[in-house]
Amino acid sequence: MNSTTAPPAGDIVLLVDDLPQSLGALAQELEADGYTVLVAHSGEAALQRLDLVAPDAILLDAMMPGLSGFETCRRIKADPAWSHIPVIFMTGLSETAHIVEAFNAGGVDYVVKPVRAQEVKVRLATHVRNARAVRLAREALDVGGHGVLMVDARGRIAWRSPQALRWLGEFFDQAPADACARWLAASDATPAADRLCRRTAADGRTLLARRLGDIGMGEAMWLLSLQSAGSAAASRLATASLTPRETEVLSWVAKGKTNRDVGDILGLSPRTVNKHLEHVFEKLGVETRAAATALASRELG
Numbered sequence: 001m002n003s004t005t006a007p008p009a010g011d012i013v014l015l016v017d018d019l020p021q022s023l024g025a026l027a028q029e030l031e032a033d034g035y036t037v038l039v040a041h042s043g044e045a046a047l048q049r050l051d052l053v054a055p056d057a058i059l060l061d062a063m064m065p066g067l068s069g070f071e072t073c074r075r076i077k078a079d080p081a082w083s084h085i086p087v088i089f090m091t092g093l094s095e096t097a098h099i100v101e102a103f104n105a106g107g108v109d110y111v112v113k114p115v116r117a118q119e120v121k122v123r124l125a126t127h128v129r130n131a132r133a134v135r136l137a138r139e140a141l142d143v144g145g146h147g148v149l150m151v152d153a154r155g156r157i158a159w160r161s162p163q164a165l166r167w168l169g170e171f172f173d174q175a176p177a178d179a180c181a182r183w184l185a186a187s188d189a190t191p192a193a194d195r196l197c198r199r200t201a202a203d204g205r206t207l208l209a210r211r212l213g214d215i216g217m218g219e220a221m222w223l224l225s226l227q228s229a230g231s232a233a234a235s236r237l238a239t240a241s242l243t244p245r246e247t248e249v250l251s252w253v254a255k256g257k258t259n260r261d262v263g264d265i266l267g268l269s270p271r272t273v274n275k276h277l278e279h280v281f282e283k284l285g286v287e288t289r290a291a292a293t294a295l296a297s298r299e300l301g
Contacts, residue, residue: 043067
């Protein structure tokens with residue numbers, strides 16, 4: 001078996017099809033490759049399964065009695081606890097309109113029945129690996145004491161990390177996403193590199209939002225951090241203008257990871273990790289890895 005398609009031990013795949021017997025051969029091949037395969041006979045059953053376990057990927061039939069695959073996918077993507085799970089549609093429908101609907105519903109890929117097991121396995125391994133890398137990066141930011149927002153070309157909140165979701169709920173009473181979008185839009189007159197928004201709560205804590213730049217398709221990334229009550233100035237990390245990648249690298253280094261470990265997690269070479277660290281040291285005004293780690297640990301708790 002090619003190592004590029006081999007799943008890490010313990011990966012779980014949910015097969016959703018009203019005729020699951022038609023996917024018996026695929027299920028057997030996935031199990032032979034090390035996946036744990038769960039089966040749901042309908043969209044409703046799939047959502048019930050997700051209440052019990054979060055799979056690493058979902059293979060979803062588009063046309064089923066009751067809740068269609070498209071609507072099932074929309075409901076999955078609307079729930080923050082499930083939205084990170086990659087959904088691959090499997091269907092006999094091959095018209096352009098159906099393919100477009102699958103992607104609009106939140107699917108990451110589309111295979112036409114009868115499915116070819118080898119093709120599905122390669123696509124599945126790629127999407128599981130990519131989803132895991134994104135999740136690790138987001139968790140690194142959250143664990144490091146930051147939150148992340150993605151704002152689309154129309155100024156709407158397109159995605160928020162779990163930490164950001166909690167803070168928006170604390171700092172904006174009603175319709176947190178809409179209120180936050182208006183708050184960030186108020187900084188549009190400020191040069192992009194200098195955009196730093198502040199919002200202070202009744203208890204004296206201050207929410208800081210720094211615009212990190214465009215990430216394609218008209219979307220922009222914002223990094224959120226929390227300044228404790230009584231602090232006279234924003235933290236050095238909040239004002240250091242670290243890029244998203246630099247923040248990820250620092251977060252993992254602060255947790256004791258070596259350059260090689262960080263490279264493996266983020267898909268970088270150790271040399272590239274070291275170059276990012278050099279930029280981090282310069283922006284933070286420190287000279288050593290130990291000093292940067294101490295600063296991150298102190299300011300991020």
